[in-house]
Amino acid sequence: MMPVREIVIVATLLGVGTAMAHHSFSPVYDGNRTVTVAGVVTEFRFVNPHAQMALDVTEDSGRVTQWSVEFDGRLNLTNHGWNEDTIKVGERLTVTGNPTHTGSQHMFFNRLERSDGSTLVRGGDRIESIEDERRRRREERRRQTDGSL
Amino acid sequence: MNRVIVRRASQMAAFPLIGLATSAFSQDRPDLTGMYSDPQGLEDFFCSFWCSDAGLERLNELLDDPANDERPIMDVYAEAATFQRDEYMHPNLTEAGAATLGLDPADDPGFLYCEPWGFAREIFAPHQLSLEQHDDRVEMLYGEWTIRRTIWLDGREPAADLAPSSMGFSLGHYEGDTLVVETTHIGANLAPWDGGFFTTNVFDGRHSDSLRAVERYTRSADGQRLILDVTLEDPWALREPIAMKKVWHWAPEQEIAPYEDCERPTEFSRGVNQP
Numbered sequence: 001m002m003p004v005r006e007i008v009i010v011a012t013l014l015g016v017g018t019a020m021a022h023h024s025f026s027p028v029y030d031g032n033r034t035v036t037v038a039g040v041v042t043e044f045r046f047v048n049p050h051a052q053m054a055l056d057v058t059e060d061s062g063r064v065t066q067w068s069v070e071f072d073g074r075l076n077l078t079n080h081g082w083n084e085d086t087i088k089v090g091e092r093l094t095v096t097g098n099p100t101h102t103g104s105q106h107m108f109f110n111r112l113e114r115s116d117g118s119t120l121v122r123g124g125d126r127i128e129s130i131e132d133e134r135r136r137r138r139e140e141r142r143r144q145t146d147g148s149l
Numbered sequence: 150m151n152r153v154i155v156r157r158a159s160q161m162a163a164f165p166l167i168g169l170a171t172s173a174f175s176q177d178r179p180d181l182t183g184m185y186s187d188p189q190g191l192e193d194f195f196c197s198f199w200c201s202d203a204g205l206e207r208l209n210e211l212l213d214d215p216a217n218d219e220r221p222i223m224d225v226y227a228e229a230a231t232f233q234r235d236e237y238m239h240p241n242l243t244e245a246g247a248a249t250l251g252l253d254p255a256d257d258p259g260f261l262y263c264e265p266w267g268f269a270r271e272i273f274a275p276h277q278l279s280l281e282q283h284d285d286r287v288e289m290l291y292g293e294w295t296i297r298r299t300i301w302l303d304g305r306e307p308a309a310d311l312a313p314s315s316m317g318f319s320l321g322h323y324e325g326d327t328l329v330v331e332t333t334h335i336g337a338n339l340a341p342w343d344g345g346f347f348t349t350n351v352f353d354g355r356h357s358d359s360l361r362a363v364e365r366y367t368r369s370a371d372g373q374r375l376i377l378d379v380t381l382e383d384p385w386a387l388r389e390p391i392a393m394k395k396v397w398h399w400a401p402e403q404e405i406a407p408y409e410d411c412e413r414p415t416e417f418s419r420g421v422n423q424p
Contacts, residue, residue, distance in 0.1 A: 024260035027253075027417035047410035048295075074406055075276035075292045079187055101418045126189065130222055133191040138218055 029098040029108045037067050037107075038094040044087040048074045053087060053109075055095065069095055071109045072122065080125055091115075178282065179326045181368055184404075185278045185375045185397030186292070193374065193396040195226055198346040199273040200394050204233030226347040234344030238391065242342060242354070246386030249355040250342065255419045257339070263411035265294040267315045267338030269360060270352050272379065277405050278397055280366075280375075287321055287328065295408040300330050307334060313358040330364040340386065341393070357385035373399045 025031065039057035051071035056064050071077060077086075087093070092115050097107030111121045188194055195208055208229035211217050217225055239247065258264035266274065277292030287300040300321040307318045317335035321328055335358060342354030360383040367376050375397040382390040 024254040024257050024414075024417075026421045027255035027260070027419065028414060045410070048406055048408040049293075049411050052410075073276065076187075078403060078406075079276075100416060101421065102416055104416060106416075126194070127222070129189060130191050130194055134212065134222060137191065137212065141213060141215075 025108065028100055030101050031098055033099055034096050034110060035099040035107055036094060036096040038092070039067060041087055041089050041091045041093060042066070043089065044084075046074055046077070046082070046084040046086075050074075051077055055093065065105055067105045067107065069097060069107055069109050076123075080123070086120070178323045179328070179368060180282075181280050181328055181366060181375065182282045183280065184400050185280070186400035186403050187275055188374070188396045188398050193398070195229065195346070196394055196396040197275055198351055198395070199341055200345055201233045201237050201392065202394075203237040204229050204345065207232040223347065230344035230347035234348055238342050238344065241388050241391055243386055243388055246342065246354060246383075249340075249386070250353050252339065252350060252353045253419055254350065255417050255421070260414060263413060265296055265315065268317050268332065268335045268362070269338060269340050269356055269381065271296050271316065272362070272364065272377070273341055273393070273395055277400065277403055278375070279405060290405055292405045293408075295405060300328075313337070326367055328366040330366070332362045332364070335360045335362070342386070355386065356381075356383045359383050359385050375399070
């Protein structure tokens, strides 16, 4: 069996949804499903418009298959502090992303976990900062409402 | 950082007596030069591609309603973006403009052929915008597609036979703290007649080569935000001119990298347009 898990989830639970992809995500990828594979990085290209990674995935049978992973644009990733060295050739990663409609060995990046347990999440920092501001605004509103009672 | 008004001493010395007091060459001008990138704040993020007063007002209503406190922020943004599309953009389309809605993302030439965006999409493009002020022009470089654009400040006339082009012909001047840019000669292309960043289609519909734009770029008092207010006018696609906004944040640490690895898709499906 391939080391692949398919999880059907609602797109909105992804947090940063497919709207992030302004280069026509939906004709290629299924935003309602995710797929997870574990493998070794053979290439990481930090390029525009979208960064790319190749991953060798060893099946239980011992057969090695190559997966490719497409990321947000280099411009997006730079905003989140990524650079050419964020992912290194030879690293072992577990990667989760949206699969293609055709089921080919290709995905759009959502999240990765390294051997040491550290993670990288698509758009994570920005959404956290926006949620923090929203939380502060909500608390201020509640204080004002309480004060007016 | 506070906005700085720059008076170019060399310009003043060069034209001391020839009555250019009202020309662009001798005006005080706001310091807009530098690198800007995607906005970060709760409201500004909503304007990552573009937004409108109607959309921002709806967003604030939703954020102030306790019933929405536990909703994912992306849902809230999507509702506000859908509102601005349905209540502001689409009602303003002419019959001809409305007939162009429904772009299949698989048919977007940027996706299919790696064709760079035209003016009406590029001015709302996400990511970096580098702005460089010169005496006679402003140079803009967009991170998306690395499209360069020149805004002439010398009042030149476009050539009588100037053909419409992807980014058009832009003339600018300063009004106080604001760079005002008027653009004509824009070739017919895909348009931003949708709800912006958080709707199914960021862009949808088409404009004609009658499109005219007035952009107003202003930097916030603390220097941290560049705000674009733009009015688009196209009698073929729009009943009335529409007003849109966009925000960038100051990002001097960022660079614009080459945009040379666009590849035409090898596998895709038509008719799939997920939210």
